[in-house]
Amino acid sequence: MKTLADTGEDALIRRLVKNLPHDPDVLAGPGDDCAVVRAPERGRHLLLKTDTVVEGVHFTPETKPGLIGRKALARVVSDFAAMAAVPRHALVTLIAPSGTPLRRVEQLYLGLRAEAARHAVSIVGGETSRGPALIVTVSMTGEAPAGRWIPRNAARAGDLLLVTGRLGGSIRGRHLRFEPRLAEARWLARHLPVHAMMDLSDGLAKDLPRMAAAAGLGFEVEMQSLPRARGVTTEQAWGDGEDYELLLAVSPRVKPAALAAWRGAFPRLPLTRIGTLTRKPSTSLAPGGWDHFG
Amino acid sequence: MKTLADTGEDALIRRLVKNLPHDPDVLAGPGDDCAVVRAPERGRHLLLKTDTVVEGVHFTPETKPGLIGRKALARVVSDFAAMAAVPRHALVTLIAPSGTPLRRVEQLYLGLRAEAARHAVSIVGGETSRGPALIVTVSMTGEAPAGRWIPRNAARAGDLLLVTGRLGGSIRGRHLRFEPRLAEARWLARHLPVHAMMDLSDGLAKDLPRMAAAAGLGFEVEMQSLPRARGVTTEQAWGDGEDYELLLAVSPRVKPAALAAWRGAFPRLPLTRIGTLTRKPSTSLAPGGWDHFG
Known part of the structure; x- marks a missing residue:
């Protein structure tokens, strides 16, 4: 069974981001030092959120990898929902032991990609590193019309x-x-x-x-x-x-x-x-x- | 010695983000579901990057925590340098075992904050979770005038x-x-x-x-x-x-x-x-x- 160590970092990233769909606002995707995207139009604000799922905390070693990817992405989308905003672009950080089967990581990524597509989110970059457990961190941008996002802290007595x-x-x-x-x-x-x-x-x-x-x-x-x-x-x-x-x-x-x-x-x-x-x-x-x- | 488990998540976050300096473009910082910032002005593009440091890979258990924080942030700033761009806003994901001393995490965060301040980067949010090792992921936005960022892939023969x-x-x-x-x-x-x-x-x-x-x-x-x-x-x-x-x-x-x-x-x-x-x-x-x- 082929592992991440057998595959190597560059080949792994090539496999994961192959045929990644992009919206026309993505000017540079995976493969550059930073992703470059068109900024929200005038009158719209930029929203930012990051969230992480950790093996043993948010999922178990038995969890199907596609569902891990789905959850990692959907959690962040849920935060954009909480602001009544629209999610746009995501960065994915993947930490995994060197002995992790390549297939497990590929399936995880397919779950991520499918969930991103469902919400019209483009994955524009990310990072991989070895580490002691499988951990997926998704950082996302979104946008909302200025003054139209809903905060958490503005409740009033009697609401x-x-x-x-x-x-x-x-x-x-x-x-x-x-x-x-x-x-x-x-x-x-x-x-x-x-x-x-x-x-x-x-x-x-x-x-x-x-x-x-x-x-x-x-x-x-x-x-x-x-x-x-x-x-x-x-x-x-x-x-x-x-x-x-x-x-x-x-x-x-x-x-x-x-x-x-x-x-x-x-x-x-x-x-x-x-x-x-x-x-x-x-x-x-x-x-x-x-x-x-x- | 007080640990993260003794402190609890909400109190930890309150301590870490206390008196966090913000530029006037930050409309909602830590504490909401997403951070909200003003988007880059017309004619400027938005750049995105995430990077991670993992205990045992990018630093050791003996590394001074302030230097871990410094490195986690500076690595991402270096990617904005590589595009000739200006870094702006950062999200910090902190994963640590429950038994981690509170003081270690606070010192790590001070290193992060100092390095952010040196580069005029505002930390606008983040996430904490327990996990098997100390891991810091920094996601950052930046900006550059349209057409003025430098890609990685446009070298020419003879350069x-x-x-x-x-x-x-x-x-x-x-x-x-x-x-x-x-x-x-x-x-x-x-x-x-x-x-x-x-x-x-x-x-x-x-x-x-x-x-x-x-x-x-x-x-x-x-x-x-x-x-x-x-x-x-x-x-x-x-x-x-x-x-x-x-x-x-x-x-x-x-x-x-x-x-x-x-x-x-x-x-x-x-x-x-x-x-x-x-x-x-x-x-x-x-x-x-x-x-x-x-």
């Missing part, structure tokens, strides 16, 4: 808390196959008075306190209202990580017609009110959620 | 090969303390007929064949002319990696006055002619240089 989808139990498989809520986020930003938005990566129990604290607010959650994935408990819906659903703070003056329009636009994806942001900061955070060093 | 500085023996310490040739590269692109440029990260023996092959050319090197760092052999100057000097392909019609002006502008940094690019592709590459999976 309604909404979440998309169903929460909890992602570890059973959804953490590898989730759909970044890109179209949904842009729809919500256009049709609802959204003050703040984020994606749920570490679990509602950790991410909601972050959104509230960023605005100096507290929160009240009606635990029984949490939309639960099939077969999970309320505690799991509250504490489990890697839902990659959207959490929104929306003005209480949101029109019922807007919520009805959501059901028309996305009939299979629930949008659920789970609570309220309060003026009084929460003095102790609810336990649960995922700490990367815990 | 002179020039290198900045002195090569070899970087492993003794220079690989941690090198100076990215940012100002030098922009000077060279402005004053010399530079067709192609790259930075020497894997060693001349590996990087020169890459530059030649990218243009379908071969090369001839006068080995005795290689500018050697103090105490290194010609073989080391040829084969050692991590010089982070510039390799240039320059029109043979370069004016002697331009080379004399270089000596006036950068009196302490040699610019040495080491050979020529040839029409006939090299059929066998010279041995040496650094393969990341070898």
Whole structure:
């Protein structure tokens, strides 16, 4: 079985980036010291995000490599969704032991490429290095009209808390196959008075306190209202990580017609009110959620 | 001794990004799902690069953490130098075992921040995860006027090969303390007929064949002319990696006055002619240089 050490770095990179599709805004792709792309047009801002998946933390040695690649890319797309932005160009850093089978890395990359294509993202460069475990870091640019991206920290007291989808139990498989809520986020930003938005990566129990604290607010959650994935408990819906659903703070003056329009636009994806942001900061955070060093 | 596990992810990030200096083009920095920055102005292109340093590959457990941070950032700046571009905004991904002392990571980050400040780069976000070793990935944006960046692949037969500085023996310490040739590269692109440029990260023996092959050319090197760092052999100057000097392909019609002006502008940094690019592709590459999976 051919390994990365047998293949060598240059041949590996040639194989991975062969026939990589590029949008016309890519002026120099893999193979130069930097990638060169056309900048966002006047009136649009540039958005930047990086994220990483580590063997033993975000996937196991048994995870199918195509799904590792898919997850590595989709996690970052989910962050652009959280800003109601459009992802554009990606850089991929691949760290792997020298003895890793070439085929495993190629399949991982095919998963990355397929997921990038689904979101019209171009992979424009990257880096490879040997290392003690398989680690994939994806850095991405995106863009949004100036003043039209949705921050995490601008929630207001009295805002309604909404979440998309169903929460909890992602570890059973959804953490590898989730759909970044890109179209949904842009729809919500256009049709609802959204003050703040984020994606749920570490679990509602950790991410909601972050959104509230960023605005100096507290929160009240009606635990029984949490939309639960099939077969999970309320505690799991509250504490489990890697839902990659959207959490929104929306003005209480949101029109019922807007919520009805959501059901028309996305009939299979629930949008659920789970609570309220309060003026009084929460003095102790609810336990649960995922700490990367815990 | 306080570790990352004792500190927790949110508190770690708060400590690392505290008082992070930002240029006025940064509209949202760490703490949101994505960073938001003003895009390059009309007529300028956006450049993207990512690079990574891995414990046991690019530094050892004994390396001073501030120097690890410095190297992680400077390597990427060196790639912007290689394009004659200006680096702007950086994202930092930090992977570390849970038992890593907090102080080690804080010192690493101080090294990163100091090196970023030296090159007027703003750190605008990043990511942390636990993992099997200390790994730092830096992704960076930069910009250059349209049509004014220097590619790697546009060398022409008959071009002179020039290198900045002195090569070899970087492993003794220079690989941690090198100076990215940012100002030098922009000077060279402005004053010399530079067709192609790259930075020497894997060693001349590996990087020169890459530059030649990218243009379908071969090369001839006068080995005795290689500018050697103090105490290194010609073989080391040829084969050692991590010089982070510039390799240039320059029109043979370069004016002697331009080379004399270089000596006036950068009196302490040699610019040495080491050979020529040839029409006939090299059929066998010279041995040496650094393969990341070898």
